[in-house]
Amino acid sequence: MARTVGIGHQDFERLITSNNFYIDKTGFIKEWWESGDIVTLIARPRRFGKTLNMSMTEQFFSVRYVGRGELFEGFSIWKEEKYRELQGTYPVIFLSFAGVKETSFTEARKSICRTIEEQYNKCGFLTEGNLLNEKEKAFYQEVSTDMPDSTAAASLRSLSDFLGRYYGKRAIILLDEYDTPMQEAYVNGYWDELTEFIRALFNSTFKTNPYLERAIMTGITRVSKESVFSDLNNLKVVTTTSREYAESFGFTEEEVFGALDEFGLSAQRQDVKTWYDGFTFGSVTDIYNPWSIINYLDTQELRPYWANSSANSLVRNLIREGNQEIKKSFERLLSGEHLITPVDEQIVYNQLDSNEMAIWSLLLASGYLKVIRYEEYGGGFDGVKEPDYELALTNLEVRMMFCSMVKGWFQGNASDYNSFIKALLLGDLDAMNDYMNSVAQTMFSSFDTGKNPSKSQPERFYHGFVLGLMVELRGRYMLTSNQESGFGRYDVMLEPVHTGDDAILMEFKVFQPRREKELSDTVNAALKQIEDRKYSALLTAKGIPEERIRKYGFAFRGKEVLIGAADETINGQ
Structure with missing residues (x-):
C-alpha cells in the first residue's frame, strides 16, 4: 500500500512520525560528517529539500533529540554503529533566514536579530547557576531585536561558547536560507547596509569562532566572497556543478x-x-x-508546481527590464535553443543590472537553466577565463512558467495585445495601428526601466513584444528574430506551421529626425530594407511563395508607433 503524501513538510520528526512519503536522504549526514569541512555552504534551487535536510541533521546530532534513534531506524545512516553512537550528542544551533523578506534595512535587521533572540530564549537554562559570570549574563539579556551591532555580531559566537561549556562539546551551527535577506536587499535597495551587517555576523560566527565544531549554510546562490564572506577561508562551497552531495538534494x-x-x-x-x-x-x-x-x-495531475511556488519577482524583473541582448538570448532559450556563455557561479548582486553573465549565473543557480555541458578553466589572454557553459531551459515546467511570465507582462492591457494579435493574423493594418499604439502607451515604460532609460529607444519594448508574440503564437508559427536571411539579419520572422497561413516579416526602426521628416518615412525605410536585403529568401527557399509573405515596417517615435505594409503606400501624417 502506498504511503500518504504530505505536502509542505519541513520538520523531519513530524514527517517520519506521521509515516508520510519520504525518500531516504540520511546519507547526507555521513557524507558531510566524513568530509571534515568546518563550514559548508550548499547552494541548491528552492524547494529542493534543503530545509528538511537541515532539520534531519539537527535532529540527528542535537542533544535535544538524545535517545530518539527511532527517527532514523530503517534509514541508511542507522546501519552503521559509529553513527548510532553520534546521535543526540552535540549542542546544535539551528536558524533560518527564510522569513527575512523585509522592504527596508531597519526591518530586515530586526528580523535577523529576532531570529537570533529566539535561539537565546530556547536556551534560557544557561543563565541558571554559575555557568556564566555576571558580565556574560548581562550580555545574554542584551540580545534582543534592538541589540547593538557589536552584540549582534558576537551573539552566535557567544551562544556556541555558552552551549559548549554546558555540554562539554563544541556546537554545530546550521543556517538555512542564508541568502534570502540578501536577495530582498538587492530588490529593495538596501544591499550595502545589509551586507555590512551580515559580514560582521558571519565573520564572528563562522571564522573567528573557536567554539564551533561544524557548520552548514544553505541557500539558492553562492553570494560573492567580497560581499559577505571576506576572509572566510575555511568555507567549503558546494554549487550545482560540484560533485559533493549530488544526490542529497532532489x-x-x-x-x-x-x-x-x-x-x-x-x-x-x-x-x-x-x-x-x-x-x-x-x-x-x-x-x-x-x-x-x-x-x-x-x-496525479501534470501541472507546473515548483515553477509556480514563488513570486519569482527578481527573475521576472531581470528579464523584463534587461537589455536587448538579454531578451534576444532569452528568446532563443524559449524557442528551445541552447545558450553558450561564461558563467561565474559566485553571484555578484550589484552587477545584475549590467552584467549579462551574472543574470545567467543567477538563473542557473535558481534552477531555471540546466547545464548541457561546460568547459574547465583555461584560455584567455592571461591563460585563465571563466568556463563556457552550454545552457538550456530546465524542463517543460520551467518553459511553461516563463510563458506565463511573459503573458503577465501584458496583463494590464491584455485585451489590446490580444486584439493586436488577431488584427495581425487577419492583416487588418488599421486595427494593428490602433491596438499597437494602445499597447505601446501602456507598456513602453515597463520595458525601458534600465539605469539610463531613453524613450527614443524601443529595444526593451520591442524584444518584450517579440517574446509575447512567441508565446501567443506558439503552435501556429515558428518565430525567430535577428537571424540571417538574404543579405542581412531580419528583425522578426513568423514562419507558419500550417500551409494555410501567411508568413510574416517585421522590421523595426526608430525615427531619425535628421534624415526623416515624418514617421511614414521611417516605415518606408524599414520596408525598403526588407526588400533590398531580401529577407524573404529563407522563406522562399522553403517553398513559401512571395505572395504568401506579408511584410510590415514598424516605426517608433517615443511612444508613438506607425505600422505600414509592403503592399500599401505609406503617406505622410
Missing part, C-alpha cells in the same frame, strides 16, 4: 520511478520525465525537483 530518476511504481503510476514515467526532469548536480544527471514530484504523487 530526487534521482531511480527514486522517482520507484515512487511512481509505489503509487501505481508506472505508465506515466515518460510524461513525468518530460515535465520535471532536467536538473544536473555535479556529474549526476536526471535529478527531479522534489516539490513537483510530491505534488504530482498527491494530485
Whole structure:
C-alpha cells in the first residue's frame, strides 16, 4: 500500500512520525560528517529539500533529540554503529533566514536579530547557576531585536561558547536560507547596509569562532566572497556543478520511478520525465525537483508546481527590464535553443543590472537553466577565463512558467495585445495601428526601466513584444528574430506551421529626425530594407511563395508607433 503524501513538510520528526512519503536522504549526514569541512555552504534551487535536510541533521546530532534513534531506524545512516553512537550528542544551533523578506534595512535587521533572540530564549537554562559570570549574563539579556551591532555580531559566537561549556562539546551551527535577506536587499535597495551587517555576523560566527565544531549554510546562490564572506577561508562551497552531495538534494530518476511504481503510476514515467526532469548536480544527471514530484504523487495531475511556488519577482524583473541582448538570448532559450556563455557561479548582486553573465549565473543557480555541458578553466589572454557553459531551459515546467511570465507582462492591457494579435493574423493594418499604439502607451515604460532609460529607444519594448508574440503564437508559427536571411539579419520572422497561413516579416526602426521628416518615412525605410536585403529568401527557399509573405515596417517615435505594409503606400501624417 502506498504511503500518504504530505505536502509542505519541513520538520523531519513530524514527517517520519506521521509515516508520510519520504525518500531516504540520511546519507547526507555521513557524507558531510566524513568530509571534515568546518563550514559548508550548499547552494541548491528552492524547494529542493534543503530545509528538511537541515532539520534531519539537527535532529540527528542535537542533544535535544538524545535517545530518539527511532527517527532514523530503517534509514541508511542507522546501519552503521559509529553513527548510532553520534546521535543526540552535540549542542546544535539551528536558524533560518527564510522569513527575512523585509522592504527596508531597519526591518530586515530586526528580523535577523529576532531570529537570533529566539535561539537565546530556547536556551534560557544557561543563565541558571554559575555557568556564566555576571558580565556574560548581562550580555545574554542584551540580545534582543534592538541589540547593538557589536552584540549582534558576537551573539552566535557567544551562544556556541555558552552551549559548549554546558555540554562539554563544541556546537554545530546550521543556517538555512542564508541568502534570502540578501536577495530582498538587492530588490529593495538596501544591499550595502545589509551586507555590512551580515559580514560582521558571519565573520564572528563562522571564522573567528573557536567554539564551533561544524557548520552548514544553505541557500539558492553562492553570494560573492567580497560581499559577505571576506576572509572566510575555511568555507567549503558546494554549487550545482560540484560533485559533493549530488544526490542529497532532489530526487534521482531511480527514486522517482520507484515512487511512481509505489503509487501505481508506472505508465506515466515518460510524461513525468518530460515535465520535471532536467536538473544536473555535479556529474549526476536526471535529478527531479522534489516539490513537483510530491505534488504530482498527491494530485496525479501534470501541472507546473515548483515553477509556480514563488513570486519569482527578481527573475521576472531581470528579464523584463534587461537589455536587448538579454531578451534576444532569452528568446532563443524559449524557442528551445541552447545558450553558450561564461558563467561565474559566485553571484555578484550589484552587477545584475549590467552584467549579462551574472543574470545567467543567477538563473542557473535558481534552477531555471540546466547545464548541457561546460568547459574547465583555461584560455584567455592571461591563460585563465571563466568556463563556457552550454545552457538550456530546465524542463517543460520551467518553459511553461516563463510563458506565463511573459503573458503577465501584458496583463494590464491584455485585451489590446490580444486584439493586436488577431488584427495581425487577419492583416487588418488599421486595427494593428490602433491596438499597437494602445499597447505601446501602456507598456513602453515597463520595458525601458534600465539605469539610463531613453524613450527614443524601443529595444526593451520591442524584444518584450517579440517574446509575447512567441508565446501567443506558439503552435501556429515558428518565430525567430535577428537571424540571417538574404543579405542581412531580419528583425522578426513568423514562419507558419500550417500551409494555410501567411508568413510574416517585421522590421523595426526608430525615427531619425535628421534624415526623416515624418514617421511614414521611417516605415518606408524599414520596408525598403526588407526588400533590398531580401529577407524573404529563407522563406522562399522553403517553398513559401512571395505572395504568401506579408511584410510590415514598424516605426517608433517615443511612444508613438506607425505600422505600414509592403503592399500599401505609406503617406505622410
